[in-house]
Amino acid sequence: MAIRVTDAIIAINPSADVRVIDNDLDRIDWYKETPVISKSDLQAKMIELQADYDAKDYARKREAKYPATKDFMEAYTEKEIGGDTTKWDAYVINYNKVRTENPK
Numbered sequence: 001m002a003i004r005v006t007d008a009i010i011a012i013n014p015s016a017d018v019r020v021i022d023n024d025l026d027r028i029d030w031y032k033e034t035p036v037i038s039k040s041d042l043q044a045k046m047i048e049l050q051a052d053y054d055a056k057d058y059a060r061k062r063e064a065k066y067p068a069t070k071d072f073m074e075a076y077t078e079k080e081i082g083g084d085t086t087k088w089d090a091y092v093i094n095y096n097k098v099r100t101e102n103p104k
Contacts, residue, residue, distance in 0.1 A: 001053060008045035012037055061102040067094045 005020045005028065016034045021027035025039050075087035 003046045003049045003053065005042060005046070007049055008042045009037060011045055011049060012041065058102050058104050062098050065098045065102065067091055067098075 004023050005025055006018070006023075009016050009018055009020070009028075013034065016037075017031040018034060019029040019031070021029075025042055030036050071087075071091055075091040078084045078086075079088040
């Protein structure tokens with residue numbers, strides 16, 4: 001995902017009232033006395049936000065591949081109440097596999 005100009009504006013000023021045309025730093029309309037943010041500040045914020053987004057790619061991949069919460073609840077309940085660890089052991093293996101395949 002590419003960070004947009006509006007992402008940077010809102011990160012700097014969450015109450016900004018603006019219109020950005022074609023995601024162009026030179027085509028921003030500032031409304032309702034919203035203080036103008038310099039182009040260089042917006043560019044720096046966009047780089048920062050993109051780096052943060054890219055650094056969390058592993059987490060997005062993990063989230064999509066982790067076993068379902070329902071599977072966790074069922075396995076944990078059977079282990080704690082019923083004493084059967086079969087599903088729990090399988091859950092832990094699958095969970096750790098996702099972590100191994102998608103390192104930080």
